[in-house]
Amino acid sequence: MGNWRENVRSVVPYVPGEQPQFTDMIKLNTNENPYPPAPGVMQALQAFDGTRLRMYPDPNVTELQAALAEFYGVRPEQIFVGVGSDDVLAMSFLTFFNSEKPFFFPDITYSFYDVWADLLKIPYERKPLDPDFRIRTEDYEAENGGVVIANPNAPTGLLLAPEEMEQILSHNRDVVVIADEAYIDFGGTSALPLLQEYDNLLVVRTFSKSRALAGSRVGFAIGNPELIRCLWDARNSFNSYTMDAVTQKAAAAAVRDRAYFEETCRRIVRTREEAKKRLAALSFTFPDSKTNFLFIRHRELPAEKIFEALRARHIFVRHFNGERIHDYLRVTIGTDEQMEALYRALEEIEKE
């Protein structure tokens, strides 16, 4: 037996969210969209000429890029596309965070930021949220090598107001500021209009939530053309064909159906607002989410107990073991029917 083990990168293996396979289950644990993707996606799959797969896909993802540019009213050169927003974010860290100074992000936020930083040997510093889980914008005024703000933040669901985002941008003109807007389509206010004024802003989005294409792995970034060019250059020097040809077609079809997109987002927001009333009546408190999930805490029952009791009923939600958040459960907004089943189960659990 050789000693190759000595040179293996040691990682703390990430345990992916549970993917239970019960047929009767209600899956509210991974912030997926409860509605199917736009009908055009299914048509694109049906119409796809499989013989074309023998050839490499378009490395520039031109069709999808053009569809996104039209949707957001920007130029195609302002759009970078990647295999999920994880890919876009990791590529952005690699491209823009090359300072000796640490880049900043909140202590409670998307859990991959520090993982990529460690992996890419980028220094970073976590800025604690206040006791109400709010970002203190003044924390981001010190010298740094970049800033990443998930907005709305996860798993809290809280939105940073546009003027607060602008405050962070105006204090950080010499570094790139990333607005990770994975959940922005559920009633949040995007930083996109700030692109006019700030050439250091990069807005990152995903198809996994509002566009119901988690299974397709699509993310993108919008920024000024120079910033976006840097991303493509870094990507192409690393791996020149990343998005498969079928996904390029399916994702472009999803983008073209604005009406379906807006209607399903509206439905999820409506269900979420109803959920706030119902869960408040059930003795839960929560930050005022602008996402497709709620981060809820029961006034009396421990989160772990509720988690297990729901699980026994094949209702799956997410529990994180982090220091300041272990009393909470993250509950994805499902269909109205799924949510009614959730409320019934929670009523039972309160009475147990």
Added chain:
Amino acid sequence: MGNWRENVRSVVPYVPGEQPQFTDMIKLNTNENPYPPAPGVMQALQAFDGTRLRMYPDPNVTELQAALAEFYGVRPEQIFVGVGSDDVLAMSFLTFFNSEKPFFFPDITYSFYDVWADLLKIPYERKPLDPDFRIRTEDYEAENGGVVIANPNAPTGLLLAPEEMEQILSHNRDVVVIADEAYIDFGGTSALPLLQEYDNLLVVRTFSKSRALAGSRVGFAIGNPELIRCLWDARNSFNSYTMDAVTQKAAAAAVRDRAYFEETCRRIVRTREEAKKRLAALSFTFPDSKTNFLFIRHRELPAEKIFEALRARHIFVRHFNGERIHDYLRVTIGTDEQMEALYRALEEIEKE
């Protein structure tokens, strides 16, 4: 305007191989398979239930892993899957090459090895091929942090004999040795049987050549379960959902059709062997390729001139500007019809 530009990673932008769009063209420049993927791939696309795309894909790529395990007669725990072999190779470098010592690879080989090493800050050393483009196995006996051998090598097409590969493995038991077998299915002898003896061997493969799925982005690695576990752990700590759900199905379908795979590989080998005769008759010399391309040099005409003359006829081949290889053209093996058109064009060009 801010100074964020100072912290942008400077890269030499890679110029991807030409993707011309003429309808009458003969595209022999990117080593794609001239035949379509297995019929089961088209069926899998047609049968795919698009509504499932709202959910995350299987992070463990279980179905494809099982199909590959069965095909190669290994256990599923011996298979790692990634988005193209570029993804698998980059992830392998990241996972296994963490020594202070340089890892070794030939000076003329796949052009991304040094790119990933630079990106991941891994030291490396290139070992010159001999004047006949052969790997000198003794070069790989010095202390190192790992070894990567493209076998057959690209763009030379030359195969390293199994006993030479074993020699490299036996001198490097304390580091991981990667056999990048992208082109092995065209008549090469794989290192796979050496897995019995060498727990430090990782065999990397792609679906882009022999399986005609370049458009789908699928690669995989086979190794002992411990090595493969390390790869999954590193991958999952970095990006937990990489392969989209449609591709997982399509690729598994391709693997299940062994007869189609073997028949199309056999056809390409037959066309290649005929091409060797025809091109030799046309005053070309070339290493004895065991791949789906030939690396050809004309006895009199400069490569650049032939390249341009073919291009004018809408026949696209590849020309590299590297120091020892600028006299050569890399020509992908197409269908018999495409190759006949190539021979006719070359005859004309010789007479010009």
